[in-house]
Amino acid sequence: MQAQMIEDYSFEDNFILQKDYTIPEITKENQVLVQMKAASINQADNHLKSGNVKMLIKLHFPCILGKDGSGIVIKVGSKVTQFKIGDEVCGSLSGSNSGTFAQYCVFEEENLVMKPSLMSFSQAAAFPLVGGTIIEGFKCHPKIEQVIKRNIQEIDKSGHLLEPFENDQLEDLKVLIIGASGGTGSTAVLFACHFLSRYFNVKIYAVCSERNVELVKSLGKDNNLIVIDYLKTSAKGGSQQTHKKSEFSDLPSICQLIRNEYGEEFIDFILDTVGGCYYYNDVCKNLNNCKGDDVIFASIVPPGPEVITVKSIIGMSYKMTVNGVKSFLPTFPKYSLVFGKEQKALNLLMNHVLTIDNAFERIPLTQFSLSDLNEGFKLIASKRTAGKIVIDIPDIVK
Secondary structure (H helix, E strand, C coil): CCEEEECCCCCCCCCEEECCCCCCCCCCCCEEEEEEEEEEECHHHHHHHHCCCCCCCCCCCCECCCCEEEEEEEEECCCCCCCCCCCEEEEECCCCCCCCCECEEEEEHHHEEECCCCCCHHHHHCCHHHHHHHHHHHCCCHHHHHHHHHHHHHHHHHCCCCCCCCHHHCEEEEEEEECCCCHHHHHHHHHHHHCHHHCEEEEEEEEECHHHHHHHHHHCCCCCEEEEEHHHCHHHHCCCCCCCCCCCCCCCCHHHHHHHHHCCCCCCEEEECCCCCHHHHHHHHHCCHHHCCCCEEEECCCCCCCCCCHHHHHHHHHHHHHHHHHCCCCCCCEEEECCCCCHHHHHHHHHHHCCHHHHHHHCCEEEEEHHHHHHHHHHHHHCCCCCEEEEECCCCCC
């Protein structure tokens, strides 16, 4: 089979296209062999490739990267019950496993869901990793978690979402999504606009750069989405500096802007897809968190620099401990670091939320062929990607 592999850590173009790589075998009874049709590039892939996180996750070379994708089931283990040969599926690999940048990949059954019939393989490949992540993030808020659980139960029962609540049943919910134009953030905006709005009177604040404001606006509907250009705030100084220490501290912070221009004293749920210390500090310092019943700050990235060293691990551990202690105080948001995923929650997103009014079509895809994987990684490394980067994988030529 064809597969893109690396032989060492590198920031450079170091993928090597192998045209006769051995097709992987199923080694466990719960595994599924998938002929890959498309895969997506995620920031996690770039961190693994560069060696930024090698102190936590070591690769064994030669290595095939790739955390998620879509394809067709070719073979199933003896205890697989949810899928059969010929099924079109999508999913993401768990833990430190990787391998979707190839024509075949082995998944565990619990990491796959059926591909929505409305989506192409390229479209379906864009969402499994980021989708599973944002669902776990939203579940950090108890009211949102309850709605997600109730809908999963309803899908198990009837195959459909719960009907939208009547207007007099809608509780107010204010959501702030940081990094709203990237793959994770844009999927979170879709989820909030097209799912949460069915069960809450939701107002969404989405943070991105000026060049992506119109894109993020296009993800929403009605007037429940407000997009903030972070370049007009002290966040322009970067996520590793607090507002007070930013060289742009003469500008308002994100939360100061939300409070002064939109009259919000608190935000119920903050999803940080960027990381660093700026946004958590901003929420703590510039919003009145004790006004909310449950103010939750969920981050998909640990606080600290991208490159993991002994020093940065100590620093991150300290900050997470402090943030955790602050969670018990009413003046601070409850802090959660997001990890893990759940199959039924991913099915909820893929087959029931993203298909509402074909919402998935609103996420722009930048597509490359498997042979051009190096070009895709140049783009993800630039951190200027809007939407998702997808790799189209050719069929086996027999």
